[in-house]
Amino acid sequence: MSGTYDLIVLGSGPGGYVAAIRAAQLGLKTAIVERESLGGICLNWGCIPTKALLRSAEIYHYMQHAKDYGLAAEKISADLEAVVKRSRGVAKQLNQGVTHLMKKNKIAVHMGEGAFKSANTLEVKGEKGTETLTARHIIVATGARARDLPFAPADGKRVWTYRHAMTPPEMPDKLLVIGSGAIGIEFASFYNDMGADVTVVEMLDRIVPVEDAEISAFLEKALTKQGIQIMTGAALEELKPGADKVSAKIKGKDGKVTSGEYSHVIVAIGIQPNTENIGLEKLGVKTERGFIQIDDYGRTGVKGLWAIGDCVPGPWLAHKASHEGVTAAEAIAQELGNKDVHPHPLDRRNIPGCTYCHPQIASVGLTEAKATEAGYEIKVGNFPFIGNGKAIALGEAEGFIKTVFDAKTGELLGAHMIGAEVTELIQGYVVGKQLETTESELMQAIFPHPTLSEMMHESVLAAYGRALHF
Known part of the structure; x- marks a missing residue:
């Protein structure tokens, strides 16, 4: 079997499938090649099922502390098998969702192992036998895997x-x-x-x-x-x-x-990029420690060949991969003659990071130390959860929000949070950084009450000695 496309995406993780959807929206004949499960590691073995596990643990934690909320819960226990089963069910639901999106956007799906025969040709070995696929452009979105200890590789048992x-x-x-x-x-x-x-x-x-x-x-x-x-x-x-x-x-x-x-x-x-044994070496693709080197639009040094996600330099985050996927798809469409699309290069300064432990942590931009190292004269604001009415009402009074500003211009350089639901709150600062906001604009913004988001306002005020509730 064979197929010819405008774009083939090798890998269907959050970078790959999003790139394929955006390309299809722009009118490109698009295919995706996946060796395991649509949605890649993130949907099937990473971000989403992990959060399902953590949610179960969070509920269990609250049940154990029911007395703190004036409630009673007796004979509490955890069923690990049931917790895992729920997590796998969530992953399956999202995998089916990606399958639906591929059909909706008329994206051809080729299940199998893909390897380059040339910069615009892939040989795919799968259940249907061997297929030869060609495209004017190919995006490598093969992701990464966990790095093993050399002296004690993972065995799945201990x-x-x-x-x-x-x-x-x-x-x-x-x-x-x-x-x-x-x-x-x-x-x-x-x-x-x-x-x-x-x-x-x-x-x-x-x-x-x-x-x-x-x-x-x-x-x-x-x-x-x-x-x-x-x-x-x-x-x-x-x-x-x-x-x-x-x-x-x-x-x-x-x-x-x-x-x-x-x-x-x-x-x-850490992780090891999945860039071996797919034929990149013979194409002359530049890599460092296995990671494919690209420009801010996803181009490699080989014409028509692009790369995104965890197989390129970090940070290795699903949302960064998705953003790269959209950027690459739009840049490809532009190269193919679409004059109505205007891709923007990736700005790594505005990529947020989230960790879903208990308490949660989230951040965007420069830390206080990095801002100082970069030569900025800074103003730093810090506001604790204990000063927020909603946090106290939730029984989640541990944590703080920290903001870092350029003292000369008022530019928001970074924001750092720890506490309940900060992985949701961080996006407010991400939007602010993207819009190049200053402390004055953030101070003038009206934050709803009672909310955890009020702490974001207070942290900005604190950087300039104006905190109201602490």
Whole structure:
């Protein structure tokens, strides 16, 4: 079999399927090639099913603290199998949703392994045999996978990646989480809420190291209070899986090596791009550590070949991949003669980050330290959840919102939050940054009462010594 298209997208994750939809909207004959499940890792094994797990853990947490709300809940228990089943059901529903979107937008779907024969030709091996597909443009959206420890690769039994942690064969008794980025911290939070004894090991001097230092410090205190053991500045010296346990040796920041035994280990030390064995090398595509190098529109150095998502430089986030997908699709349509589309280059300064632990964290733009390093004279505002009526009414009075401004121009440089529902609140600052807002405009904006969003207003006011409620 064969097919000829204006655009083929290799990979159907949140970057790939969104790129295909946007291209179809612009009138391009479009196909998508997927080797596993429509929706990619995000919908099937990442963002969405993880949040379903975390929601179950959150409800369980609230049930255990029903007395704090004047309620009574007795004989509370968690059924891990049922929690996982719900999560998989959510993933299945969204996978079916993407399938519907492909049909709605008349996008051809070719299930199978795709590899380049030339810059505009893919050979796809799947259930239908071998197909040869050609296109004027091809977008590589092959994503990434969890990085293994070289001396103790994940086996799905005692040593897990995020995929194993989402469909666990049993509930961990004593869990070691290696790495404190978003994935590691989310699973640490989930399994701690579900009753496991959790230890987190981080090589750097603080957890969630990409976040503002104050956020890291607050989160460490919150997680420690919840019973999670945090080891920063620590290195994993040895990991030996056995039949019913895992033995680990960890070198602490004081140089001392301690030994411990755990029922399970989650390895969350980063990702490896899925760029091997698809024929990129013979095309002359430039990569660094496996990540495809692109311009701000997704172009590689090879004419007609584009790349987006987790197989290109970070941050490796689903929403960044989707944005890149739209940008690339519009740039391709423009190259193919569409004069009504005007793609904009990706501005990495305005990409928000969210971590769905308990408490949640969210951020956009420069941290206080990064702003200072960049040479800005800054003004910083900080407002605590305890000063907000809605937060107190919700029983969620722990957390704060921090804003960083250019003292000379009033430009919003960054915003950093920790607390209840901050992953929803952050978008207000994202829009503000996109519109190049200043402190004056944010101060003049009217925020509804009673809401958590009022803290965003107060944080801006605090940067200029004008906070009203603290």
